Amino acid sequence: MIKREIINRKQFLTKLGLGTGAIMATYCLGSLTSCDEGSDYKVGEVDFILNLDESSNDALNTVGGYVSSNKVVIALVSERNFVAVTQICSHQGAENVTFRSMNSDFYCTKHGAIFDLEGNGLNSNGSKGIMVYKTSLSGNRLRIFS
Ligand code: FES
Structure with a gap:
Protein backbone atom coordinates (compact mmCIF):
# COMPACT_ATOMS: atom_id res chain seq x y z
CA MET A 1 0.00 0.00 0.00
CA ILE A 2 1.29 3.45 -0.91
CA LYS A 3 1.10 6.05 1.82
CA ARG A 4 0.34 9.53 0.51
CA GLU A 5 1.36 12.66 2.30
CA ILE A 6 0.22 16.11 1.33
CA ILE A 7 2.93 18.69 1.83
CA ASN A 8 3.31 22.28 0.78
CA ARG A 9 6.02 23.67 -1.50
CA LYS A 10 8.36 24.67 1.33
CA GLN A 11 8.08 21.26 2.97
CA PHE A 12 8.79 19.62 -0.39
CA LEU A 13 11.93 21.68 -0.92
CA THR A 14 13.05 21.01 2.64
CA LYS A 15 12.67 17.26 2.06
CA LEU A 16 14.94 17.67 -0.95
CA GLY A 17 17.57 18.98 1.44
CA LEU A 18 17.54 22.59 0.38
CA GLY A 19 18.43 25.14 3.04
CA THR A 20 16.49 28.30 3.76
CA GLY A 21 18.55 30.36 1.29
CA ALA A 22 17.97 27.89 -1.50
CA ILE A 23 14.29 27.74 -0.67
CA MET A 24 13.99 31.53 -0.82
CA ALA A 25 15.91 31.57 -4.12
CA THR A 26 13.51 28.97 -5.48
CA TYR A 27 10.54 31.05 -4.39
CA CYS A 28 12.13 34.09 -6.02
CA LEU A 29 12.52 32.28 -9.32
CA GLY A 30 8.90 31.23 -9.18
CA SER A 31 7.45 34.61 -8.37
CA LEU A 32 9.29 37.87 -8.02
CA THR A 33 6.58 39.38 -5.88
CA SER A 34 6.88 36.68 -3.24
CA CYS A 35 10.49 37.73 -2.62
CA ASP A 36 9.81 41.38 -1.97
CA GLU A 37 9.80 41.56 1.79
CA GLY A 38 9.90 45.35 1.75
CA SER A 39 7.29 47.92 0.96
CA ASP A 40 5.30 47.73 -2.27
CA TYR A 41 5.17 51.51 -2.15
CA LYS A 42 8.45 52.77 -3.47
CA VAL A 43 10.16 55.53 -1.67
CA GLY A 44 12.83 57.56 -3.37
CA GLU A 45 16.35 58.40 -2.43
CA VAL A 46 16.58 61.46 -0.26
S1 FES B 1 -1.79 51.98 7.93
FE1 FES B 1 -2.76 51.74 6.00
S2 FES B 1 -1.79 53.20 4.73
FE2 FES B 1 -0.80 53.40 6.65
Whole structure:
Protein backbone atom coordinates (compact mmCIF):
# COMPACT_ATOMS: atom_id res chain seq x y z
CA MET A 1 0.00 0.00 0.00
CA ILE A 2 1.29 3.45 -0.91
CA LYS A 3 1.10 6.05 1.82
CA ARG A 4 0.34 9.53 0.51
CA GLU A 5 1.36 12.66 2.30
CA ILE A 6 0.22 16.11 1.33
CA ILE A 7 2.93 18.69 1.83
CA ASN A 8 3.31 22.28 0.78
CA ARG A 9 6.02 23.67 -1.50
CA LYS A 10 8.36 24.67 1.33
CA GLN A 11 8.08 21.26 2.97
CA PHE A 12 8.79 19.62 -0.39
CA LEU A 13 11.93 21.68 -0.92
CA THR A 14 13.05 21.01 2.64
CA LYS A 15 12.67 17.26 2.06
CA LEU A 16 14.94 17.67 -0.95
CA GLY A 17 17.57 18.98 1.44
CA LEU A 18 17.54 22.59 0.38
CA GLY A 19 18.43 25.14 3.04
CA THR A 20 16.49 28.30 3.76
CA GLY A 21 18.55 30.36 1.29
CA ALA A 22 17.97 27.89 -1.50
CA ILE A 23 14.29 27.74 -0.67
CA MET A 24 13.99 31.53 -0.82
CA ALA A 25 15.91 31.57 -4.12
CA THR A 26 13.51 28.97 -5.48
CA TYR A 27 10.54 31.05 -4.39
CA CYS A 28 12.13 34.09 -6.02
CA LEU A 29 12.52 32.28 -9.32
CA GLY A 30 8.90 31.23 -9.18
CA SER A 31 7.45 34.61 -8.37
CA LEU A 32 9.29 37.87 -8.02
CA THR A 33 6.58 39.38 -5.88
CA SER A 34 6.88 36.68 -3.24
CA CYS A 35 10.49 37.73 -2.62
CA ASP A 36 9.81 41.38 -1.97
CA GLU A 37 9.80 41.56 1.79
CA GLY A 38 9.90 45.35 1.75
CA SER A 39 7.29 47.92 0.96
CA ASP A 40 5.30 47.73 -2.27
CA TYR A 41 5.17 51.51 -2.15
CA LYS A 42 8.45 52.77 -3.47
CA VAL A 43 10.16 55.53 -1.67
CA GLY A 44 12.83 57.56 -3.37
CA GLU A 45 16.35 58.40 -2.43
CA VAL A 46 16.58 61.46 -0.26
CA ASP A 47 19.35 63.89 0.53
CA PHE A 48 18.45 67.23 2.01
CA ILE A 49 19.40 69.52 4.88
CA LEU A 50 17.20 71.13 7.48
CA ASN A 51 18.38 74.29 9.20
CA LEU A 52 17.37 73.90 12.84
CA ASP A 53 17.51 77.67 13.29
CA GLU A 54 14.52 78.14 10.97
CA SER A 55 11.19 78.55 12.73
CA SER A 56 9.62 75.83 10.56
CA ASN A 57 12.01 73.36 12.19
CA ASP A 58 11.56 74.55 15.78
CA ALA A 59 9.97 71.25 16.78
CA LEU A 60 13.32 69.54 16.23
CA ASN A 61 14.87 71.51 19.06
CA THR A 62 12.72 69.72 21.64
CA VAL A 63 12.92 66.01 22.47
CA GLY A 64 9.75 64.39 21.17
CA GLY A 65 9.24 67.00 18.46
CA TYR A 66 9.07 66.19 14.80
CA VAL A 67 8.62 67.80 11.40
CA SER A 68 7.68 66.46 7.97
CA SER A 69 9.68 67.59 4.99
CA ASN A 70 10.20 66.14 1.50
CA LYS A 71 7.92 63.20 2.40
CA VAL A 72 10.15 62.33 5.34
CA VAL A 73 9.25 62.44 9.04
CA ILE A 74 12.16 63.60 11.18
CA ALA A 75 11.93 63.27 14.95
CA LEU A 76 14.21 64.20 17.82
CA VAL A 77 13.80 61.01 19.84
CA SER A 78 16.33 61.83 22.55
CA GLU A 79 18.96 64.48 23.23
CA ARG A 80 20.71 65.03 19.85
CA ASN A 81 19.42 61.71 18.45
CA PHE A 82 17.32 62.16 15.34
CA VAL A 83 15.40 59.45 13.49
CA ALA A 84 14.03 59.98 9.99
CA VAL A 85 11.58 57.68 8.18
CA THR A 86 9.59 57.99 4.99
CA GLN A 87 6.18 59.56 5.37
CA ILE A 88 4.84 57.01 2.86
CA CYS A 89 3.30 54.11 4.74
CA SER A 90 4.26 50.61 3.63
CA HIS A 91 0.74 49.34 4.28
CA GLN A 92 -1.19 51.08 1.48
CA GLY A 93 0.98 54.03 0.57
CA ALA A 94 -0.77 56.81 2.47
CA GLU A 95 1.48 59.75 3.28
CA ASN A 96 0.19 59.75 6.85
CA VAL A 97 3.12 58.59 8.93
CA THR A 98 3.74 60.72 12.00
CA PHE A 99 5.83 60.47 15.15
CA ARG A 100 4.25 59.74 18.53
CA SER A 101 6.47 61.04 21.29
CA MET A 102 4.45 59.36 24.05
CA ASN A 103 5.12 55.92 22.55
CA SER A 104 8.39 56.87 20.84
CA ASP A 105 7.24 55.24 17.62
CA PHE A 106 6.05 56.13 14.13
CA TYR A 107 2.35 55.81 13.45
CA CYS A 108 0.24 55.94 10.29
CA THR A 109 -3.04 57.72 10.90
CA LYS A 110 -4.70 56.01 7.91
CA HIS A 111 -5.12 52.49 9.34
CA GLY A 112 -2.93 52.48 12.42
CA ALA A 113 0.34 50.93 11.27
CA ILE A 114 3.01 51.28 13.95
CA PHE A 115 6.78 51.20 13.48
CA ASP A 116 9.62 51.30 15.97
CA LEU A 117 12.61 53.63 15.72
CA GLU A 118 14.51 51.08 13.62
CA GLY A 119 11.65 50.87 11.10
CA ASN A 120 10.34 47.50 12.23
CA GLY A 121 6.60 46.97 12.09
CA LEU A 122 4.91 46.57 15.46
CA ASN A 123 1.50 45.43 14.27
CA SER A 124 -0.06 43.69 11.28
CA ASN A 125 -0.57 46.84 9.20
CA GLY A 126 3.03 47.78 9.84
CA SER A 127 4.39 44.31 9.12
CA LYS A 128 6.39 45.44 6.07
CA GLY A 129 8.38 47.90 8.16
CA ILE A 130 9.25 51.38 7.00
CA MET A 131 12.28 52.99 5.36
CA VAL A 132 14.63 54.64 7.82
CA TYR A 133 17.03 57.28 6.54
CA LYS A 134 20.38 58.33 7.92
CA THR A 135 20.82 61.61 9.73
CA SER A 136 23.90 63.68 10.41
CA LEU A 137 24.03 66.84 12.52
CA SER A 138 26.65 69.50 11.85
CA GLY A 139 26.12 72.63 13.91
CA ASN A 140 22.48 73.48 13.35
CA ARG A 141 22.32 71.77 9.97
CA LEU A 142 20.67 68.36 9.97
CA ARG A 143 21.28 66.26 6.88
CA ILE A 144 18.79 63.49 6.02
CA PHE A 145 19.98 61.05 3.40
CA SER A 146 19.62 57.54 1.99
S1 FES B 1 -1.79 53.20 4.73
FE1 FES B 1 -0.80 53.40 6.65
S2 FES B 1 -1.79 51.98 7.93
FE2 FES B 1 -2.76 51.74 6.00
